[in-house]
Amino acid sequence: xxxxxxxxxxxxxxxxxxxxxxxxxxxxxxxxxxxxxxxxxxxxxxxxxxxxxxxxxxxxxxxxxxxxxxxxxxxxxxxxxxxxxxxxxxxxxxxxxxxxxxxxxxxxxxxxxxxxxxxxxxxxxxxxxxxxxxxxxxxxxxxxxxxxxxxxxxxxxxxxxxxxxxxxxxxxxxxxxxxxxxxxxxxxxxxxxxxxxxxxxxxxxxxxxxxxxxxxxxxxxxxxxxxxxxxxxxxxxxxxxxxxxxxxxxxxxxxxxxxxxxxxxxxxxxxxxxxxxxxxxxxxxxxxxxxxxxxxxxxxxxxxxxxxxxxxxxxxxxxxxxxxxxxxxxxxxxxxxxxxxxxxxxxxxxxxxxxxxxxxxxxxxxxxxxxxxxxxxxxxxxxxxxxxxxxxxxxxxxxxxxxxxxxxxxxxxxxxxxxxxxxxxxxxxxxxxxxxxxxxxxxxxxxxxxxxxxxxxxxxxxxxxxxxxxxxxxxxxxxxxxxx
Ligand SMILES: *Cc1c(COP(=O)(O)O)cnc(C)c1O
Numbered sequence: 001x002x003x004x005x006x007x008x009x010x011x012x013x014x015x016x017x018x019x020x021x022x023x024x025x026x027x028x029x030x031x032x033x034x035x036x037x038x039x040x041x042x043x044x045x046x047x048x049x050x051x052x053x054x055x056x057x058x059x060x061x062x063x064x065x066x067x068x069x070x071x072x073x074x075x076x077x078x079x080x081x082x083x084x085x086x087x088x089x090x091x092x093x094x095x096x097x098x099x100x101x102x103x104x105x106x107x108x109x110x111x112x113x114x115x116x117x118x119x120x121x122x123x124x125x126x127x128x129x130x131x132x133x134x135x136x137x138x139x140x141x142x143x144x145x146x147x148x149x150x151x152x153x154x155x156x157x158x159x160x161x162x163x164x165x166x167x168x169x170x171x172x173x174x175x176x177x178x179x180x181x182x183x184x185x186x187x188x189x190x191x192x193x194x195x196x197x198x199x200x201x202x203x204x205x206x207x208x209x210x211x212x213x214x215x216x217x218x219x220x221x222x223x224x225x226x227x228x229x230x231x232x233x234x235x236x237x238x239x240x241x242x243x244x245x246x247x248x249x250x251x252x253x254x255x256x257x258x259x260x261x262x263x264x265x266x267x268x269x270x271x272x273x274x275x276x277x278x279x280x281x282x283x284x285x286x287x288x289x290x291x292x293x294x295x296x297x298x299x300x301x302x303x304x305x306x307x308x309x310x311x312x313x314x315x316x317x318x319x320x321x322x323x324x325x326x327x328x329x330x331x332x333x334x335x336x337x338x339x340x341x342x343x344x345x346x347x348x349x350x351x352x353x354x355x356x357x358x359x360x361x362x363x364x365x366x367x368x369x370x371x372x373x374x375x376x377x378x379x380x381x382x383x384x385x386x387x388x389x390x391x392x393x394x395x396x397x398x399x400x401x402x403x404x405x406x407x408x409x410x411x412x413x414x415x416x417x418x419x420x421x422x423x424x425x426x427x428x429x430x431x432x433x434x435x436x437x438x439x440x441x442x443x444x445x446x447x448x449x450x451x452x453x454x455x456x457x458x459x460x461x462x463x464x465x466x467x468x469x470x471x472x473x474x475x476x477x478x479x480x481x482x483x484x
Contacts, residue, residue, distance in 0.1 A: 122350070168194070
């Protein structure tokens, strides 16, 4: 193939014009490149469409390069470049990562890692037609919510339940279905913003409800709600301040205190828990989060929470409450647009079945296992991996075992941290000069790994919290490919 002679020559920029013109005239046609041995092998594997398109793009780019334009690879033959181009086109975009940030439920890393039973169940269920909306008793059309409704009611004690795409959707749908065109009363201390522009006032507006703010940022009283009720009031709304705390001279009205007022006025009371752990976390020595069970028992008509925060399942929004409220929510047309697809529904069902067997939770739910891992066990992991990490990073870095604090994450228990352990990595430099650059370069190399290793930078060190590292090998295998 003539293209080899093209690419093995001197740098294009230093070539005389006539050489470039000669090389241009030697470039093969798309057809010729595709019918080369490498091209044919690629066609066998990927089909002619992709390979031909890639060959065309490659030749166009090479031509532009020879004409003095943009950057182009001159180290590899055209055939090799074609193989590389095709491989990168079909490469998976999602990649597993090692989360050594210490934030257990990390929104940017996909939040909860699914329990193996849920993964197996999704795998099995997605291979066949299934009774998603097919009632096997009557042979009639069924309701997909019925797959999980009984489970959710058993676990939470609610009369009824429905599920949607995420908790943001759950809140939007609840407000739209119960209060569109009317007023919703909410405390000024609870106008939360969740990451990614989910702001309570905007959600109210999107749902078509008018927000009536009561109280102040730090203190809201029962009388504030009472005085704001008008014939236009459709909903009393509580929002769990899941990603911040107001401390000091504060007062809030609990759901239990608000429920009698709501009942007396015949106005539904909704609470958005955000995370809403389905079990009492204090049982495991973790800080207490309000549970949907408690909110139902306190008299809330609707409780909303996420499927992939402390619950430890797939992305989903769970809406539980009274039969009356849930029926209205399910009948609202927007429900159809926000409903859960069969993939997360299957994962949610398998995760919820675990909650019927609480003794199994700690071993099966990765989120709970990581949150409850003892500092001694994490320290042991850090000590195990430390020598191999030092070896992989080489003499230009100092790797030490160090105790540190982990965060729960994703708007759950924002100020609570858990004692943990891990590694601290420091570039060995004469002084502070160049330290920031050295740390940044190491992070870039770590992100470029086939399985990227993600830690955090703190006080001129990279910290790797080992809380979510299950197997030392996961880290050492990944670091094999490190190029520093
Ligand atoms: C996280 C959170 C939401 C949004 O839930 P998603 O499942 O991320 O859509 C809404 N409200 C509160 C209070 C939250 O903490």
